[in-house]
Every structure is written in structure tokens, then in C-alpha cells.
Amino acid sequence: MRYKKEEIKLYKRKMKSGLTVYYYRIYSPEGKRLRISTGKTTVKDARNYLDELIKEGTLIPDKKKDTTFSAFTENFFLWDKCQYVERKRERNGVSREYVEIQRLNLKTHLLPYFGQMKLINITSDDIYTWLSGFKRKKISKTKTGLSNKTANNNLNTLKVILNEAHKKGLIKANPAKDVSPLRNDGKERGILTPPEVKKLFNPDTLDEVWQNDPYTYTGILLAAVSGMRQGEILALRGKNIFPEYIHIENSFSRIEGLKTTKTGDTRDVPIAPFIQDVLNRLTKDDPELYLFSRMGDRPLEGRRLTRGLYSALKNIGITETDIKERNITFHSWRHFFNTTLRRNNLADSKVQRITGHKTQEMTENYTHWAIEDLKEITSIQGDIVS
Numbered sequence: 001m002r003y004k005k006e007e008i009k010l011y012k013r014k015m016k017s018g019l020t021v022y023y024y025r026i027y028s029p030e031g032k033r034l035r036i037s038t039g040k041t042t043v044k045d046a047r048n049y050l051d052e053l054i055k056e057g058t059l060i061p062d063k064k065k066d067t068t069f070s071a072f073t074e075n076f077f078l079w080d081k082c083q084y085v086e087r088k089r090e091r092n093g094v095s096r097e098y099v100e101i102q103r104l105n106l107k108t109h110l111l112p113y114f115g116q117m118k119l120i121n122i123t124s125d126d127i128y129t130w131l132s133g134f135k136r137k138k139i140s141k142t143k144t145g146l147s148n149k150t151a152n153n154n155l156n157t158l159k160v161i162l163n164e165a166h167k168k169g170l171i172k173a174n175p176a177k178d179v180s181p182l183r184n185d186g187k188e189r190g191i192l193t194p195p196e197v198k199k200l201f202n203p204d205t206l207d208e209v210w211q212n213d214p215y216t217y218t219g220i221l222l223a224a225v226s227g228m229r230q231g232e233i234l235a236l237r238g239k240n241i242f243p244e245y246i247h248i249e250n251s252f253s254r255i256e257g258l259k260t261t262k263t264g265d266t267r268d269v270p271i272a273p274f275i276q277d278v279l280n281r282l283t284k285d286d287p288e289l290y291l292f293s294r295m296g297d298r299p300l301e302g303r304r305l306t307r308g309l310y311s312a313l314k315n316i317g318i319t320e321t322d323i324k325e326r327n328i329t330f331h332s333w334r335h336f337f338n339t340t341l342r343r344n345n346l347a348d349s350k351v352q353r354i355t356g357h358k359t360q361e362m363t364e365n366y367t368h369w370a371i372e373d374l375k376e377i378t379s380i381q382g383d384i385v386s
Contacts, residue, residue, distance in 0.1 A: 008059070010038075010046060022046035026059055034060065067170055069122065069161075070115040076161055077103035084164050093264050096256045102157050109134075109154045110161070119165050124175045131155060131182060148182035155181055190326035191336040194384075197224060199316045201385045209315045215292050215300055216308025218278050223330065225381040226269045227337030227355045230306075230330050232261060234299040239287035241279050244378075245270045245371050248356075252290075252299050267356050268371050272378040274385075306330045344380050 009025040022038045024046075036059075040046040053059045075081035077099050088094040113130050114122060134151035138144050159176045166174045192200070200209060201221060210217040219233050231251035235258060240247045249266040250258050261267075271279075282291040289296025292305075309330055313323055322328075334355065341351045352358075354377065 008050060010043070010050065012043075024050060024059075028060055036061065067119050067165075068115065069117050069119060070111060072119055072165055072170065073106055073111070073161060076164075077106055084160065093260065095253065095259065095262075097253055100255065102160075105154050105157045106161070110158055114158075119162075119170050122162070122171075122175050124179050127155070127158065127176050127179045131179070134182075148185040152181040152184075155179065187327040189332055189335050190328045191332050191339060192328065194340075196316065196318070197336070197384060200224075200312060209312050210308070211311065211315075213308055214281060216305055216312070218282060219292060219305045220309050220312065220333070221275070221278060221385065223333035224336065225275060225384050226271070227334045228269070229262065229334065230302045233305070234290070234292050234302060236279075236291045237288055238283045238291065241276065241283060241291075243276070244375075246279075254301060261356065263356055263358060265356060267353065268374075269354055270371065270374050270377040270381075272381045275381060302330075340384060341377075341380065344383075346376070346380070350374060350377075
């Protein structure tokens with residue numbers, strides 16, 4: 001619909017700031033009266049602005065073009081309201097924990113900077129400037145600067161959001177798509193040495209090192225000789241323990257409870273007889289009950305295992321400073337186990353079969369190992385601990 005100048009009423013309004021801004025009044029094709037700001041403070045500039053709008057046929061702005069980052073992300077990364085999350089849940093699967101972390105990133109690091117910007121006005125330069133600002137962010141009264149890893153994680157969150165805006169036609173292209181991440185300044189994950197591991201599980205000092213805590217000892221032992229993730233260990237029930245192997249089908253999260261594994265796949269991990277004996281001590285009468293639980297109804301919290309690990313490390317002479325500097329965490333056991341298997345010349349396809357990693361995916365898809373093919377794992381496990 002084309003408009004003539006006489007159909008447009010130009011008038012001025014005094015803003016709270018004291019500034020005078022010119023607005024124009026116009027009727028939509030549906031007969032709705034609209035009041036729209038020109039953003040100009042003189043009548044001459046306002047009229048010139050209107051002339052340009054008339055030529056372009058854009059007197060009535062496209063609401064999509066006025067969408068702010070804050071408005072677009074109102075429900076983003078909310079479990080039951082976000083369309084992106086809904087699609088992920090229906091297809092590849094996504095954990096509630098991941099969604100909540102992304103929502104926290106959005107509120108803490110993205111909205112304060114991009115919130116009031118219109119989506120169409122966000123540029124790659126804006127994003128580069130925002131990334132650089134992570135080094136200047138105040139963390140506490142005495143500490144300034146967040147890590148590049150934190151900045152890059154938030155960049156990935158931003159890319160997801162802007163990619164959705166692009167899919168919905170709100171922006172012509174994702175300005176974050178080609179923005180390169182900051183240099184990785186994170187510490188490489190550390191692992192224990194074989195002598196340290198043997199000292200940790202020395203039968204003669206078990207009570208002293210593990211403080212008579214069967215849950216912590218068994219959980220850490222299982223991580224060392226199977227590479228299981230912490231959530232997978234906590235999810236173990238009596239029905240998952242078989243003669244000579246463990247069937248891994250679930251993970252346990254404090255937020256979501258029992259869920260699928262990280263990849264959504266199940267796998268079997270062979271275990272040596274001495275490991276099965278240790279696990280049997282935690283097995284309840286009901287095969288549906290959790291091993292790492294006093295009553296069997298709900299597993300212990302993961303931090304119990306983590307704290308138990310750090311306490312045991314200190315008991316064998318690895319100080320808190322050493323743990324931090326070497327970046328040893330519970331997840332280090334997956335690195336340790338994967339490395340140990342490869343040091344023992346186990347075929348990579350078998351390593352992937354045990355750890356559940358998705359590298360060399362096609363090799364894995366075309367390899368069908370039975371549990372009987374993996375018996376050499378048990379002798380390696382025995383060498384790790386004994």
C-alpha cells in the first residue's frame with residue numbers, strides 16, 4: 001500500500017530526558033492507527049526521513065526487524081518453552097543440565113551486552129568486542145578476567161541463538177557464524193601415573209587411604225578400570241552387573257535423575273573377577289536398587305565421589321596444590337583408562353567400544369564386537385590395580 005504525505009501526520013513529543021523527538025501518525029491497511037518515532041530532533045530531518053521511507057515503502061516497519069535480542073530469547077533454553085530445545089529433545093536428545101547451563105550463560109553473559117540490540121543490527125564486530133570483554137570482567141573484589149574457555153563456551157551459546165534467528169527469517173545471516181574462538185588457555189587434563197594408581201589401590205593401605213568408605217573406594221576403582229563416567233557409575237543397579245561384564249545403559253543426574261548415557265547408546269565393559277567381587281558387596285537384594293546408595297532408592301551425590309577422590313589423593317601424598325596444578329579431576333580417569341588401553345596396544349576400535357567415544361565413527365559402525373572378543377581387557381584391568 002502506497003501513502004501520500006498528506007496521509008501522514010508529523011508531530012513532536014517531549015521525552016523524559018527533556019529531548020524533543022518527532023513522531024509520525026499513520027493508519028495501517030487494517031485501519032489501525034500507528035504512532036512511530038522518526039528518531040529525529042528537527043522537523044527538517046524528520047521530513048527528509050519520511051521522504052526516504054515513502055520511497056522505500058517502509059513507513060510501517062516490519063516488526064520482525066524491530067525484534068530485540070532480549071525479546072527473541074525470552075523463552076530460549078527454557079526446558080518446556082524453547083522450540084530449539086524441543087527439536088533437540090525429539091531428535092538427538094539433550095540433557096536438562098545442559099539446557100540450564102546454557103540458560104545461565106544467556107542471562108549472565110549475553111543479555112547484559114546484546115539484550116537491547118535489535119537482531120538485525122548485531123554485527124561480527126560487536127561479537128568480537130564482546131568476546132574481548134571477558135578478560136576485563138570483574139569476578140570478585142580482587143579478581144578480574146574470565147578464561148578464554150568461558151568466553152568460547154558463551155560464543156557457542158550465541159551461535160546457537162543467532163542461528164535460530166536466521167532460520168526464522170529474522171536476520172539474513174548469522175553474524176557469529178564465522179567468528180573465530182579465542183585461543184585455548186585452558187589446562188590440559190591431567191592423569192595419575194601408574195605408580196600413583198597402584199599406591200592408591202594398594203591392598204595393604206586401603207583402610208588408611210579410603211577411610212573405610214566402600215562407596216568412594218568402589219566408585220573410584222570402577223572409574224580407573226572401566227573409564228565409566230561419574231553419572232554412569234552412580235546409575236548402576238544390581239541388574240547391570242553380570243558375570244564378567246557390566247552393562248552400561250543409564251546415567252544419573254542430580255537434576256534429571258535417571259536418564260540415558262551421554263551418547264544415548266548402551267555398551268558392555270568386561271570386568272575382572274576381583275572387580276566383580278567388590279561390586280557384589282554393594283549389590284542389594286532387589287536388582288532394581290542402586291549400588292551406590294545406602295537404601296538403594298537414590299544414588300549418592302557425585303560430589304561425594306569427587307571429594308573422596310581428592311581426600312584419597314592427599315592420603316598418598318598428592319597435595320591440594322598438586323591436584324590443582326596438574327588439573328586432576330574425576331573425569332581424569334577416562335583419560336587415564338583410554339591412555340592405558342592404548343599403551344597396551346588394544347585396537348582403537350575396541351577402545352572406542354569400551355569407552356563409548358564416537359571418534360572413527362565409521363570404523364565403529366562396521367565393527368561388531370561380542371563380549372567374548374574383549375576378554376583381554378580383564379588382564380589389563382588386573383595390571384592397573386594389582
